[in-house]
Amino acid sequence: MNSPRVVCFGELLLRLGAPGHQLLLQSPFLEVHCGGAEANVGVSLAHFGHDVAMVSVVADNPLGAAVTGELRRHGVDTGRVRRAEGRMGLYFLTTGAGHRPSEVVYDRADSAFASARADSYDWPALLQGAQWLHLSGVSPALGPEAAQATLDAARAACALGIKVSFDGNFRPKLWERWGGDAKAILRDLFDCAHIVFADYRDIGVVLGGEFAQADAQARVDAAAAMAFAAFPRLQYMACTQRTAHSVGHHSIGAMLLGRDGTRTVAPVEELTDIIDRIGGGDAFAAGVLHGLIEGLDADTTLRFGLAAGCLKHSIPGDFNPVGVADVMALMGEGKFDVRR
Amino acid sequence: MNSPRVVCFGELLLRLGAPGHQLLLQSPFLEVHCGGAEANVGVSLAHFGHDVAMVSVVADNPLGAAVTGELRRHGVDTGRVRRAEGRMGLYFLTTGAGHRPSEVVYDRADSAFASARADSYDWPALLQGAQWLHLSGVSPALGPEAAQATLDAARAACALGIKVSFDGNFRPKLWERWGGDAKAILRDLFDCAHIVFADYRDIGVVLGGEFAQADAQARVDAAAAMAFAAFPRLQYMACTQRTAHSVGHHSIGAMLLGRDGTRTVAPVEELTDIIDRIGGGDAFAAGVLHGLIEGLDADTTLRFGLAAGCLKHSIPGDFNPVGVADVMALMGEGKFDVRR
Amino acid sequence: MNSPRVVCFGELLLRLGAPGHQLLLQSPFLEVHCGGAEANVGVSLAHFGHDVAMVSVVADNPLGAAVTGELRRHGVDTGRVRRAEGRMGLYFLTTGAGHRPSEVVYDRADSAFASARADSYDWPALLQGAQWLHLSGVSPALGPEAAQATLDAARAACALGIKVSFDGNFRPKLWERWGGDAKAILRDLFDCAHIVFADYRDIGVVLGGEFAQADAQARVDAAAAMAFAAFPRLQYMACTQRTAHSVGHHSIGAMLLGRDGTRTVAPVEELTDIIDRIGGGDAFAAGVLHGLIEGLDADTTLRFGLAAGCLKHSIPGDFNPVGVADVMALMGEGKFDVRR
Amino acid sequence: MNSPRVVCFGELLLRLGAPGHQLLLQSPFLEVHCGGAEANVGVSLAHFGHDVAMVSVVADNPLGAAVTGELRRHGVDTGRVRRAEGRMGLYFLTTGAGHRPSEVVYDRADSAFASARADSYDWPALLQGAQWLHLSGVSPALGPEAAQATLDAARAACALGIKVSFDGNFRPKLWERWGGDAKAILRDLFDCAHIVFADYRDIGVVLGGEFAQADAQARVDAAAAMAFAAFPRLQYMACTQRTAHSVGHHSIGAMLLGRDGTRTVAPVEELTDIIDRIGGGDAFAAGVLHGLIEGLDADTTLRFGLAAGCLKHSIPGDFNPVGVADVMALMGEGKFDVRR
Amino acid sequence: MNSPRVVCFGELLLRLGAPGHQLLLQSPFLEVHCGGAEANVGVSLAHFGHDVAMVSVVADNPLGAAVTGELRRHGVDTGRVRRAEGRMGLYFLTTGAGHRPSEVVYDRADSAFASARADSYDWPALLQGAQWLHLSGVSPALGPEAAQATLDAARAACALGIKVSFDGNFRPKLWERWGGDAKAILRDLFDCAHIVFADYRDIGVVLGGEFAQADAQARVDAAAAMAFAAFPRLQYMACTQRTAHSVGHHSIGAMLLGRDGTRTVAPVEELTDIIDRIGGGDAFAAGVLHGLIEGLDADTTLRFGLAAGCLKHSIPGDFNPVGVADVMALMGEGKFDVRR
């Protein structure tokens, strides 16, 4: 096994979507994409030129092999993806339009990943040589073993001096399924993090506060202050702010807050003609991580993240297979006529 | 045969459409949907949970069987759909975009439905147990037998105390084909109706008036007053008001007027990213009928109808297979981000 | 061979595009369209009812046969399209959306057309009976033989009293490939032209000026003045003015300037829901040529050209297969609801 | 609820298949069909003109609704199909060719059907008015509740004088998953059956015998003798005999044995150009049941069943939507040129 | 208008087929091909390098334009194809497999072609310069006007010394629709023919004989003798002899009989893996006509015809767009491995 710069840990999912803007099974066809919050970040980082490895467990069948192959196609090292008895997590997507929201039907219970025992991972070996570990709040929500595995990963990374990036991604329905103590587990994960992708709602879940400020940015400011106070390892908190005017038209801005009090705000972008909104947050996270890894300044880092997130909305599928040059082009003049 | 709550009578059509935004036969493929003004209403009502039966005649061939099966798939009782010698009515659709309007080429002449003899329908049996009969102005325009059958159905319903809902749908080209006396026949049909879906143009055709008010709502008000005066059985008149800014962006409002002088106006909705505009009026009609059947108040009824009509514009095909919960969600907070 | 009214000379291309808004080879399918700047104009004119012949060279293989057949399908005479050893010029298209521009990857080097010897064309025979010859700046950019052939064609037309229309279409990358003297060759071509489709940038390339006026229309005015002075045969200069707000939303206006000082400006149109922007300029050129051929007045000519160009943006592919009636309908009331 | 002639009880499945002869996820598309051993029989019988109702449990989500709608499209009454929390059973199909066998990957564990409690079915109500109940060996293999429900159904039918047809369909892998006592449970089910679709292997599982005769027909004869002895209610045993020469070419014969000693053998058919072999056995079973229900003689019944089974191999999907006339045409002259 | 060597007269049809081996509307897609018995022959001859013009009438709508354009794409002159009010003739195709025959559902009644008045054709002008006129027995079966037009065409050709080739194509269902005197009309058409594509059944219809010979070739011999006796202008009779072992496997042979007593028999070919059998007879006819036009000897002519017919079975659609070289390659060594 190589020594990758970034390790991502999480479940790999197959997305089965109705074609175009059809309702699910309106016609008897499904379009398949691969996804998973952490894999989405890993694929983005690989397209940005980073050495990325995925740690996961997939079903030992053609579906598991397909997802693994797809990650590899995007340049992610899959040598740490294990095959095991069981099923792949699936989700069914109906893409909305106009006044009809997109709709996700999850079918991910009892997947090979969710069922994998926490002690089946040898974290020191899996993390060897890494500088970053990316986790999200989806994995610990999948069940006790996955929660323990995520905690083990985060703690091993901390112990090894590997920076942990953590995307809040709070999913109450998943936690309720098995009665996990979301607050306690997420708090332990936040405690290991170098950067969290989270807004005031996530902080509210973890630290118990309520943020009643009228202004959205003020709520984030307050939540960040509380988070930096509670988690001494935490250096950054980043989030997007989204308003959905219709299914095809959103406005999106972003903030990056530093422990040192730096506070960066990226101007709001108008996303019209949205093709695929899934994975937009992961694309943003990957863009911000790229900035941190490359040592870009805060403003460039945040604008890179937001531009990466904007591009994602124009691309079918969960992944955001754009390169640094594509993002830079948008951050630059941002010309929208045909490139020849 | 069960006793359905609602009976719809009209022609079933096959729509053969160019894929995506292609011109007709630009590539050698056609996408097929089932439709027909009255069937569209029936399918909507079935998805709203009502017990609906269709009365129609289809070609005794695989096309007729396919349309019948599709209605059944959507929960409409097809036990009253008869097979007969002849052809299915077709229409070819080119979906427009931007500055290019969608275009319908009809190929429905001499269909099995249009050729079916009026005396081949046993209305008391077909309507047995029903509370509502839904008709439209398309059927009587198809030829003398279809006109007679529509009149027979309406009169039988009246005689049996079944409420008739009638969608004006005035199609001069069809009437001209066989020289039918549209004014007289439609007048007799309006005379049986409990509710008409019609605007001032329809009333103008039937009652001969001209409505020159500058304001569109005022024209409708005047037409409704004239209609309630002319047709003592008529309790409601409902219509939408549409402005097409481009093929993909319409504004749509709605009005519901009662014999008792109630006058309800629903606020205008902006329809952007329109996927499929066909059947929008039928979806509105079905929504309003749902409100009347369920005894909702006028405002809720009209807003339900308009929301149903809005949703239709986001769904490929003539049918509007959304449930009450979908419509209520839009009437409520109307959130447009992904539902998980 | 018939005697066509209009002869177009240029390369025929196959466009291989990713389906929908996918990235290139995101899924293993390509959609094929035929194109080429001059062929696009020829196809438009044929759909406007003109007698058009194409002069070109295609590969003597099924690809060359397919492109030729496709031109024929659109009513263009292909009796002057020669088959020769070699390959077809290709281009790969990724259609953008939102913030992601469309992208063209050319694979047209060493095509049968680019390799055809200039002396293999018998221009007096090929132009016999024609009233117009349409050329563009793409052909001479393809290599020395193609440049010479284009010059020969233009000069033969001049000598025979055939009006030459020339679309600037300056492509620096192509000229650089073989080190051609773009300025000199284009100057000779402009010198033969009755009308040029060009804006101030093209004139700047050919005549060396810089146009620093703040106002875009003023820059075009100045460039036109310089062009009419430099090229005594030139009667008209026409161009569009485009602003791309996003990939799916452009604003587009147009100007037509006459040697006699007439100056026509068409009001800006908002192009939303753009389906396919490729060939928009060629559709405009064809519309303007239609006006000139038919002797329409300048205003109608320019508005016809702009309306034709607008319609093109709603149609997949490089061609603009709309008829005069379609364009007139848009120039008239411009109704955007379904046409039945 | 109507009183159907035939009730089928079993799980409804969604099949997600790779298009054409591709490997699974070789391209990112899946074709969807509905199936389930008992539903396949029900759909066939409905197309043969019988009044059929399905008893099942589906997931309360768009997938469950889609399968239910599809059954309805084929004329099966779905009023007894219940919606419940949980997931739909899925299977993934890779269609083979030549030397590469088709391959099924099941993903049906923990489905809403398998999880439904046995006591949630009110069999006397569900079976009211029925003359036949069709079951298969798949249902009891799905888990203890499904096994109990199947037994309850069979016993209720026996008690009500409803004839039970039972298709052996022994699936060791499913039984092993939960450690069910296949032998005992299947024995109880065989004991209720009027007809079993089973060959000597099934009988061997249930009654413990080994059938070592060299001749396949002799093995079936011996098994049938043992079955008639063991199960006094059993009147018929039917089975096909299949030899797969390649994936696309099978030979198929059939036998029908009666308690009264009648022994009918249908001549072997050569199935070339096989399009879809899934559901072939169910189509045969439905054909034989049609013969028994209609009171056809044994020879016609068996040949009808085999012809129905043959036709299934030419039709994509699990269902066999052919009518009596189609089967009769094949049993008759069996002409293979285009029917106009 | 050019002076074509061959003129074909007949209806142009659109074929709407279920994709792959699906049943009609099993999924909501149709694949479109253009056809028509005489157009099929014309397209083949154009691909063999002959100058061919079609005389027909199509609907004045996008469907008519599409069929006309498709003919043009294949190199057939469409200057004699008139547009008129009315509808296009359609047929729906379900492609069979194995034991399930392909099935055609016609929807061609009342087409623009069938409705065109016989006196709307100016035959001397339409046939000017032609050496051959190709007709079939389908056209006169469409109705009295079409019958008269076909007779007019044949007689005009005779009068002008143009050779008439006539393909029997007896369709009793079409004749019955309008009660036409098939025997008399076909007899008049046979009487004008230089060559008929007909077997003993066609001759039986026209001349009233019965051919009871056990051997199929003997029946053809007898019929030919009777035909040459009855029709003094007739020089050749040609036919194929087909046995359908299954839908995908036919055996096909052919005979060519001359007035001079020459009798050529082509050896039987095994057609396995049949892709599309429609148009096979027309492809054979075109091949034989090519031989006669080119003056090939009888044996080469017949083998060319049969090879062309064989190739057609491997090509989707009604047309047979293969060139002389393709046919010659098959007649030569007939190698079946990949050609590079």
Place this chain on the structure above:
Amino acid sequence: MNSPRVVCFGELLLRLGAPGHQLLLQSPFLEVHCGGAEANVGVSLAHFGHDVAMVSVVADNPLGAAVTGELRRHGVDTGRVRRAEGRMGLYFLTTGAGHRPSEVVYDRADSAFASARADSYDWPALLQGAQWLHLSGVSPALGPEAAQATLDAARAACALGIKVSFDGNFRPKLWERWGGDAKAILRDLFDCAHIVFADYRDIGVVLGGEFAQADAQARVDAAAAMAFAAFPRLQYMACTQRTAHSVGHHSIGAMLLGRDGTRTVAPVEELTDIIDRIGGGDAFAAGVLHGLIEGLDADTTLRFGLAAGCLKHSIPGDFNPVGVADVMALMGEGKFDVRR
């Protein structure tokens, strides 16, 4: 870079194929597969579990990236695939059927691979740690630089004690394009080989002999004897023997001859229902190499190779993504019914 066990060197190609059995561009769609003789072998070996790296040069554009990603998806290390200016080699495929052979149109001239300078490869570094190098006769045929690079690779491997496997793949058309001395260059390559995949025709090209034995196996025997005599390093010669009865039905056998006089013949397999014949020879070669690498006996090795080759014919695309278990299953009982 890892140290792979097997290194493959050759051009990567994109195949653009007409869908199904359509003619090229009969409809405007192309299906894309990746290929290249040596890459095909590499992908097979990766699926057999070997550590494989590709050495190649691709265009520095999205097409090159796509092919590289596809190799990676199949588990081949692409760290040695270089991006360079230029174009990708393409080929267009029309899949035949019945009597119509498949047809390849190459468009690979002047590719980035063919243009790469021989001295741009650092063979000792590229081959480091490898045990096998796989080459074919296609690469040296592409031009002088590619020929020199292939020779350099082979000689470097010999010098490093790496076993060279060489697939003859003689392509006269490619050699003629640039006038390369095929005989001399291939002779030098054979001289480096441990195993050649070649039959008597290849040996005839290289060593000049003619093999006139009536029996095909005898011709191979004689050629092998001559080859072992001429090339002292050569240990094995292997080949298939194919007879194409029709496009969809081939017979295929195989031979493996050893320097030690061992002579293994695998029994002929009947390949019916052929889906995709391209890459069949490469799949065979990969299977034989697997046997040699794993140290299997000659008979198992040859039968493994032939079984792998047979499976390839059932899989769309150039690659043969089957595992050892799939091949073993076919070599074992070879059951052709559905695997569940």
